[in-house]
Amino acid sequence: MSTRNDHGAISANEDAASGSGRTASRLPRRTLLKAAGATTLVTAAGAAVARPAAAAELKDFDVIVVGAGLAGVTAARELKAQGKRVLLLEARNRIGGRTWTDTYLGQQIERGGAWVDPLQPYVWRELTRYKVPIVADAGVERSILPTLDGFQEYDPAEAYARQKELFTPFFEDGNREYFERPYEPLYREDLVRRHDGFSLRDRLDQLTYAPEEEIRLTSTTSLYGGSSKRGALTHLTQWWALAGWNFDGFHGVNTYRPKDGTVSLLKAILTEAAPTLRLNSPVASVEQDGSRVRVVTRAGEHFVAPEVIMAVPVNVWKTIRFTPALPEAHLTASTAGIGVPHEKKLWLDLKQPADRFVAEAPEGHPICIMGRFDVGQPVVAFSVKDTFDVRDGRQVEAAVKDILPDAELLGYTAHDWHADEFALGVGAFRQPFQLTRLHRDIQKPHGRVKFAGGDIADGWSGYMDGAVESGIRAAGGKLLTATEIKHLTSAAALRAPQVDRRLYRSMSAF
Template sequence: METTDVIVIGAGFAGLVAARELGRSGHAVIVLEARDRVGGRTWTDHVLGHDLELGGTWVHWIQPHVWAEIARYGRRIVRSPVAEEAYWLGAGDAPRKGTLDDFLSLIDDGQRRIVEDALTAIPRAIDPTVGSITELDGQSLQQRIDDLNLDDEARSANESVWVGHVNAPLKSVGLSSALRWASATGGHWPLMHEASATYRVAGGMSAFSAAIAADVSGDIRLNSTVTAIDHHKNGATVTLSDGGEIRARRVVMTLPVNAVDTIAVTPALPGVWRQANRERVASQGIKVWIKVRGRLPRFFAYASQHHPISVLKSEFIEEDHSILVGFGPDHAAIDVTSIEQVQAALSVWRDDLEVLGVAAHDWMKDPLSQNTWMTHRPGQLTRDLPQLQLADGVLHFAGCDTADLWGGFIDGAIESGLREARLVSAALAG
């Protein structure tokens, strides 16, 4: 039977960074990736005539771990277009049109009040479960907005903004998601929004992850699906779908919370993982790229959390077409492969958009992810996060679901990979 020092399960950013660092520490590493590519929930695909990000996209220099990797590999960032027009739904879903400044003026008071206690709830963003968040974590984001008693116009606009960020109905999402992201940006809500959805990596995320993969000294084996892990105090045996087995002294799992039950683990995963897996995390939405006819003025649009596409914005403007990207809170509410359904969803804002094509990957239906990006349900953050970071004997856990600073982001995945590489290396040295 083949043996190695460490098996890393998953070749997303967390797994690649962990494998790279372990290899640099002199350990033999094998990365097992079920997909036919590296990158995990980041994926640049050439569709609709463009290189489009079907998964994680935006980064920012305020995110220290991803920015260090961007600098390390000489990547550049590109800004998404600044909107010339804004569309949103007001009271009673009445359509509105204005400028970027009009919309920002409408949401300013509400956005500030939603996260005004971020720095008392989470005084140090690197310790997201310490502070008054322990008392607030049971609240949903919807409860916080309800408590503000905003007028109907401001309420509709503020809800729509947060639906775009959390990719789920607001009643399902913990207030903790808003507060920890705001804490990470010093309580400054405009910077939090900028960090979440403004700058993308030039050349694409797939090329970025491939650059990290090229620095991994061990094997990266694609199309290698892990079905079982049998671990004990001296090591573990990992079984693949083809029946092959590999023994290792340590194993690093990087699967999201929602997908860890796709691997049979003996002894069973710790109770915190099993409970979180049963509950699922809050995110359950969609991301869809849309090609429409004509060169359009750059715009963004917000609808409510009850619409299948709640956020829409321009990303690429060409002479004869425009490429838009949309997000919605419920993947079951729309077939993102259907031009007809996407066309109907856009009509809530404007009837002059002719959809020529769509492209998307339903991450909720993908057995290797079963969610988009981590947004906690009420109570999950403070109850689960510290325990999700703990090793179970020789079994370690990485991935953006286990990050402290930017949980749910690429930065968080990298943070977790660095953390577990250090812990595994120390354990092997001991």
């Protein structure tokens, strides 16, 4: 491989030390890490002011929100609208959590969540409210799919037409009633129960596709944790229902992005919320005592308020000490995990191929999906293989070349979300039985402690939309009615840049 610089054990080690799990083959990391060590009080406008720890001056809050991802900042804004004083505690040195606008090779990239869609009413409403400009990717020119003896190139329209035929029976068994109201996943709990125990692998087995057909589907079915056995059929079916019960809607959700990155939306919400934001403040424990909740950071600072909203990923709950202990459902969910494990997102500097393509690989391959979605952009790739070590440049190059033998990899940058201690996975994708056995209970407060996050949303759980919905719910804000959702999604579709959505490939939330 010809490299402009090598794949960098040095930067990989720095990342491991910082606990971020990110591997950057070229980015200067020292500046970032230096900033991460400081205790910083940040104004809503984003200006950081270094301050000594001063717990005494930080006690007059009505609510403490833990986690400055999309759910946390949305909750903070809703609370502000109710006249509440909010302290927002964030573990990292940045806002955004599992969304993370960064740069690579001088270009804007998203290391986490990237795409938004008019079919997603909560997040689209926020984008509209703050006039955040939206762009559409250009769509792909080539589609590369696995066959039984390698990979084959197709015209994308042709490839997706076949995938549509294969995927549609996956969800449609003549009965759509079990997700009659997709934003209320347990509205027909009686019917959902019949399906909730099935994994995606179970459904593949039921449908008895020919091996050469099934292999075209497993990049999707294994995307939720590395094996098609992990993900629940009901979660994918709910997304399918939210997308309008059709393949085009489902595939199209990876078309649009905020032009200036997801961070532009986060900043807009945060500016309105104007909480006291404290970065670099990982919370170690949450103790309820009579009428107050005490939140203690790892550094030993403590803050007290009558109410707390935990807007951290479900997978992270188990790492925080709660007194009294978390209810069983919350602990079970956190221990088993709802956020998809093992996922890494990579950005590859490929000299060849230079066109816009998408390539899918079968279950078990180190790279599930990769593609270049816009002219001149680096190639984005996703891996859910537990043994794939993105710090090892040789492994990365071998995985890429296995799919694209002529590829010329010049460099890459990656983030391992599973190794990231403040995420412990990517977005939500429930496992069998988690919807019917846990979902309702883990949305419930634990005394004076409430929970928020895209992982426990009713609608687009696993997407940014779900994070907004959940932040509104936890803060006691007004959720959208079915009529409002219908109205918003059709109006939003008209405002979105018009492109041929058949040329886009869903990576679902990931």
